[in-house]
Amino acid sequence: MAGQMEPPYNFSSLTKDLNGIFNHEDITKTISIGHGWNSLVAQRVCLQAPERVAGLNMLNVACNTPLNQPFDLDGLNDLAAQVYGYFFTFEEGTRLMSENPERL
Numbered sequence: 001m002a003g004q005m006e007p008p009y010n011f012s013s014l015t016k017d018l019n020g021i022f023n024h025e026d027i028t029k030t031i032s033i034g035h036g037w038n039s040l041v042a043q044r045v046c047l048q049a050p051e052r053v054a055g056l057n058m059l060n061v062a063c064n065t066p067l068n069q070p071f072d073l074d075g076l077n078d079l080a081a082q083v084y085g086y087f088f089t090f091e092e093g094t095r096l097m098s099e100n101p102e103r104l
Contacts, residue, residue: 019052033057035060
């Protein structure tokens with residue numbers, strides 16, 4: 001929407017902030033490092049400014065491409081049900097694990 005500010009805590013904004021810090025500190029090359037969810041920020045630093053990244057180190061996360069649309073949890077749940085034949089909600093999963101510890 002025109003004139004609407006981007007939320008401050010999302011991967012795109014965080015990446016822009018990091019690149020702003022790099023510019024301010026005159027950092028021309030960096031190794032982008034991220035752990036867990038912050039690995040997505042590390043990836044985006046590489047995507048937004050590949051000329052300044054000498055390397056990428058990610059720990060404990062899969063590689064994800066940036067989404068150009070809002071995250072759709074219901075759609076992801078439907079896809080999981082379609083691919084795997086089922087999808088457990090948190091409550092169902094907790095109940096099943098509690099009732100069947102030997103199967104874990």
